Amino acid sequence: MKLPSLLLSIIPLSLAQTPPSPGLSYIGRTHISLGTPFPVGPGPFGNRSILPITGGNFTGPIFNATVRAFGGDWALGDPAQGNLYLDARHQLLTEDGADIFVEANGPQQADGVIHCRVRWEAGTDKGYAWLNGVVGVGILTPRFEEGGDGVEGIVVELWGLVTPGEKGLREHWG
Ligand SMILES: *[C@@H]1O[C@H](CO)[C@@H](O)[C@H](O)[C@H]1NC(C)=O
Ligand SMILES: *[C@@H]1O[C@H](CO)[C@@H](O)[C@H](O)[C@H]1NC(C)=O
Ligand SMILES: *[C@@H]1O[C@H](CO)[C@@H](O)[C@H](O)[C@H]1NC(C)=O
Numbered sequence: 732m733k734l735p736s737l738l739l740s741i742i743p744l745s746l747a748q749t750p751p752s753p754g755l756s757y758i759g760r761t762h763i764s765l766g767t768p769f770p771v772g773p774g775p776f777g778n779r780s781i782l783p784i785t786g787g788n789f790t791g792p793i794f795n796a797t798v799r800a801f802g803g804d805w806a807l808g809d810p811a812q813g814n815l816y817l818d819a820r821h822q823l824l825t826e827d828g829a830d831i832f833v834e835a836n837g838p839q840q841a842d843g844v845i846h847c848r849v850r851w852e853a854g855t856d857k858g859y860a861w862l863n864g865v866v867g868v869g870i871l872t873p874r875f876e877e878g879g880d881g882v883e884g885i886v887v888e889l890w891g892l893v894t895p896g897e898k899g900l901r902e903h904w905g
Contacts, residue, residue: 754893756900758867759791761797761833762874763821764884778808784821787884793900794859796823797832814839817871819848829857835869835887836868845871848890865891865900 764830773779783843787798802821809816816838823831837847849867853859869889876883891900 746885748765748866751895753895754897754899755868755890756893757792758847758865758889758891758900759793759795761787761789761798761823761887761889762884763787763887765804765882776807780806780808784819789823791889794825794827796825798822799824799830815845817845819847825856825857825859829853829859831862835871837869861900863902867891 763784764786764794766785768780771781779889782804783852784787784798784804785802786800789796789798792873799822802819804817804819806818807816808814816836817837820832820834822836823833825831832852834852835847835849837845839845847869849869851859851865851867855863865899867889869887870890871885874884874886875881875884893899
């Protein structure tokens with residue numbers, strides 16, 4: 732079988748019985764403000780509710796940004812399992828003017844937090860193309876109103892996967 736030459740350029744991990752675990756490099760924290768949710772109702776994939784994303788901010792060791800008032804979480808409630816499935820999209824605007832598209836989805840865990848897979852899409856002309864190569868994960872928790880118990884927004888902590896033995900994302904990409 733002839734392998735594509737691109738595949739041959741992949742460096743194999745050692746085939747030790749238990750492979751070393753990959754690392755996670757911290758990318759930052761997103762505060763997201765939510766508008767009034769509206770239900771779509773039960774459908775073919777579960778109970779769909781839409782939570783508008785109305786703004787927020789992102790702070791991290793590599794860059795900072797604001798969350799544009801444009802995006803949402805097309806959340807699915809799974810009545811059988813009693814949990815939520817996040818399906819969100821939003822836009823970051825970095826301090827130096829780059830627009831970055833962020834897509835995240837994933838299931839709520841038994842402890843209540845949501846684990847999500849994250850993908851970034853940045854233009855290749857403003858210094859953020861490295862984000863296109865990051866395989867991200869996030870942990871999402873609600874942020875409660877001060878002095879109240881209503882949910883005011885959400886906080887997402889974000890990491891990128893790092894090959895075992897490799898340096899962190901900052902050294903690798905920054
Ligand atoms: C669907 O979601 C809405 C909004 O969260 C909720 O009020 C409703 O009870 C849910 N319906 C079912 C069948 O789970
Ligand atoms: C980000 O948003 C949160 C929630 O609104 C706020 O508490 C925090 O001060 C903001 N951070 C920055 C750097 O603007
Ligand atoms: C991002 O903002 C935080 C809080 O304002 C600041 O401490 C940090 O240095 C900033 N990071 C970058 C990369 O500019």
